[in-house]
Amino acid sequence: MAPYKVAIVGAGAVGASIAYALMLKDVASEILINDVVPEIVKGQVLDLSDVACVSSTKVKAATSQEVGQADIIVITAGAKQKDGEPRTDLIGRNYKILESVIGGMKPIKPEAIMLLVSNPVDILTEIAQKLSGLPQKQVFGSGTYLDSTRLRAKIADVLHVNAGSVHAYVLGEHGDSQFIAWGAASVAGKPMLEFPEIQKLDKEQVQADIARKALDIIKLKGATYYGIGACAADLCESIILDKQVVRPLSVFVPRLGCCLSMPAKFGYRGIEEIYEIPLHPAEEEQLQTSAQAIKKLTQSVV
Numbered sequence: 001m002a003p004y005k006v007a008i009v010g011a012g013a014v015g016a017s018i019a020y021a022l023m024l025k026d027v028a029s030e031i032l033i034n035d036v037v038p039e040i041v042k043g044q045v046l047d048l049s050d051v052a053c054v055s056s057t058k059v060k061a062a063t064s065q066e067v068g069q070a071d072i073i074v075i076t077a078g079a080k081q082k083d084g085e086p087r088t089d090l091i092g093r094n095y096k097i098l099e100s101v102i103g104g105m106k107p108i109k110p111e112a113i114m115l116l117v118s119n120p121v122d123i124l125t126e127i128a129q130k131l132s133g134l135p136q137k138q139v140f141g142s143g144t145y146l147d148s149t150r151l152r153a154k155i156a157d158v159l160h161v162n163a164g165s166v167h168a169y170v171l172g173e174h175g176d177s178q179f180i181a182w183g184a185a186s187v188a189g190k191p192m193l194e195f196p197e198i199q200k201l202d203k204e205q206v207q208a209d210i211a212r213k214a215l216d217i218i219k220l221k222g223a224t225y226y227g228i229g230a231c232a233a234d235l236c237e238s239i240i241l242d243k244q245v246v247r248p249l250s251v252f253v254p255r256l257g258c259c260l261s262m263p264a265k266f267g268y269r270g271i272e273e274i275y276e277i278p279l280h281p282a283e284e285e286q287l288q289t290s291a292q293a294i295k296k297l298t299q300s301v302v
């Protein structure tokens with residue numbers, strides 16, 4: 001295996017879940033763990049090192065300078081939502097944390113890929129694109145990949161197919177203004193909206209349920225981490241193996257003037273293409289609304 005270092009900044013529940021899922025994939029040579037709390041780093045490194053018998057990925061603590069020299073830098077540092085709190089309420093705290101995290105890791109390896117996970121992920125992605133100095137295509141966020149997996153699992157239950165066979169996207173903000181691109185969704189090449197079981201669904205309710213699933217989990221157990229752990233590890237694997245897969249990722253979309261999720265193809269050089277998905281007029285309106293919400297909040301902090 002070519003040496004491939006993945007740094008994870010923020011060693012809380014999300015950072016550790018990503019590290020764990022990525023170790024089980026056995027595609028990275030080294031995972032570097034960084035956090036402002038040394039005890040958390042030490043504890044996570046010790047705990048994760050127990051995965052050694054089923055993974056050849058080594059785990060070690062890293063300084064900010066070492067993080068800056070990794071091939072992939074995953075940012076999970078920052079505050080998480082409390083019960084009932086929208087992701088956007090985190091912006092003040094997490095903007096400051098992101099500034100200090102990126103400032104501390106400079107100079108950054110010019111070819112590094114930076115993957116944003118901390119919330120609100122769309123706004124932090126745009127800020128990281130500016131602060132890191134890396135080419136825009138090398139800095140992106142996990143965006144609505146997690147929301148799309150939630151949707152695909154829901155549809156899979158309704159149609160009794162595997163979620164992997166459901167082609168459907170949640171797009172826009174990884175937040176309250178996200179929306180489902182029903183018109184472009186399909187199973188087995190058949191448009192989703194032609195399935196009688198889908199026609200019977202209350203689509204607005206499904207959209208609302210997917211958008212608030214994070215809060216439902218937070219209410220019950222305080223945080224979400226396994227879903228994003230699996231999604232972010234999949235993104236890291238796709239970068240390392242240069243898979244050129246398409247995922248809904250938070251990327252800068254020039255026509256909308258902000259970062260939000262659109263289907264994007266990516267590999268080890270970063271984002272290769274952003275696709276303009278065919279949207280129904282009402283969906284295009286929701287995309288515009290999502291962009292407006294993100295831009296308004298971004299302007300209030302930068």
Ligand SMILES: NC(=O)C1=CN([C@@H]2O[C@H](COP(=O)(O)OP(=O)(O)OC[C@H]3O[C@@H](n4cnc5c(N)ncnc54)[C@H](O)[C@@H]3O)[C@@H](O)[C@H]2O)C=CC1
Pocket residue numbers: 009010011012013014015034035036037040076077078079080081090094097100101116117118119120121142143146174223224225228
């Ligand atoms: N994009 C997505 O789909 C998801 C995003 N998240 C977000 O991920 C973030 C982390 O969530 P959790 O891990 O549950 O929180 P957590 O509280 O368990 O961990 C956060 C960690 O960040 C560390 N940290 C704070 N400032 C730091 C700095 N300057 N440098 C390095 N580390 C620093 C803290 O010490 C802590 O260990 C939150 O913003 C949360 O909203 C969570 C789930 C899904």
Ligand SMILES: CC(=O)C(=O)O
Pocket residue numbers: 087119146214224228
């Ligand atoms: C916390 C969060 O962003 C999520 O689980 O979707």
